[in-house]
Amino acid sequence: MRLCVLGAGAVGPASAVLAASRGHAVSLWSPSGAGTAGLGDSIEAEGAIEGHFPLRVAKGLDDAFGDADAALLAVPAYALPALLPQVAAALPARLPLLIAPAAALAPLALDAMLAARGAAPDRAPVGAMATTPVTARRSSRGRVRVAAIRAAVDVAAVPARSAGEMGALATALFGHASPPAPHALQAGLANANPIIHAVLALTNVTRIERGEAWPQYALMTPAACRLMEALAAERAALAAAFGVEALGLEESLHRANGVPMGPLAEMAEAIAMSRGSVLGPASMETRYVTEDVPYGLAFYLWLARGRGIPMPATEAVVTALEALWGRGLRANPLLEGLDPATLDGALAQGYGRHEAARQE
Structure with a gap:
């Protein structure tokens, strides 16, 4: 598949390396540009994965999404409040996106943003991974050390019924087992x-x-x-x-x-x-x-x-x-506009999707 990875700290490049090692074509986008500065058309891995692996540095979100078959968002949780609105504005309706890890209720927050901008009610699901596919440290600008590859990562989705689909996608990309979680909150509580x-x-x-x-x-x-x-x-x-x-x-x-x-x-x-x-x-x-x-x-x-x-x-x-x-x-901007008393329906159906519309 063609995978675009959003986030170029340590986990993003290491996840890109893991996917590339499994035969997928990978592009990498850095929100600030710092994580991809000086990178050419490959990155070196050491540790649990060894070698040089091809990747394409994306110039922006539109370029990253381009002709991608799937997307992975792997950034620190504190970066999500500023980044999710950008992703919501650019994400193609057909493109499934995995968030790793699904901190707090980030997948649900993104789905609310997509609905608010009028995204199609039959859009692709948002995947909620309980943790990252790898643990890693950035050794240098062109090198990443993959400390460990996960054996299993629980995967949920928005809407909840798509957990199996998103788990199969994560397994195809990264190789780990993907036990399905009932909904995104389980992934948010699993880490x-x-x-x-x-x-x-x-x-x-x-x-x-x-x-x-x-x-x-x-x-x-x-x-x-x-x-x-x-x-x-x-x-x-x-x-x-x-x-x-x-x-x-x-x-x-x-x-x-x-x-x-x-x-x-x-x-x-x-x-x-x-x-x-x-x-x-x-x-x-x-x-x-x-x-x-x-x-x-x-x-x-x-x-x-x-x-x-x-x-x-x-x-x-x-x-x-x-x-x-x-x-x-205690400040968490991801929770603005979400009501803990009414989460059950949103976790099951998402926002502005077909099932939610039928229920209304």
Whole structure:
């Protein structure tokens, strides 16, 4: 297929490499232009994928979409509020788009924007991937290090009935299993990073503030894991209130790192032994807080308020991080215009699509 990848940080180029390694033709677009500056017609991969792989640098969104058969949007959650309106304005009605990861309710927010601009009611679905196809770091301008390739990624869709179709697309592009999720909220609740990262930031804040090098998996100690498990239990109760199941932290680590299932602290120790010293953040401007709290933990609290569900441990962690970081961490523009009390119908049907029109 012809795949256009939107986002040229680390995950976008690594996903492009993975797709190219499977025989797909790939174009890459950088919203700022910085991620593709200096790239020619190929990129080098190291790590889980080795070699040089062809890609085309797109000059703009219209050029990226062009004759593409599918699109992948892979940018940090904090970039989505500014980027989704641009995507909604340019996305061809026929083109299926996957969002990885589907932070908060990004697929539903995009569908609302498409409906508002009068997009066709029979337009292609929007896919919601629970996490990214790969984990990666950008080694240099023309090189990306693929740390791991996911074995499985839950995939949902807007409208919900298209989950199987979008999962089959993700599998064809990237090779991982794509268990279908009931709707986009499950994908939005499946990512373990908001819980793991927030607790690591909270328990290692002085190391972060001093710019120290610290091994994050080795410091997932039993005490830190107990707090993670408390947050995960509240998230599981929240998911159940919406009729879905959130992927457990243990299963998330197993899928991402291949270590045997077991107690969370033991799994973290096994990852530390197998992968070496994967370092945690060394700056207060870390996505572990600036992204994973507003688009993760604070998003859970927004959902919980709409259903009257208490989440005291989650609330306490967000409040503590706000005090430590000296700023509010709950603003999430993706949620503007969405009502947590009326999400069920929108998650099932989307906005302005044929099924929704018949229901009206």
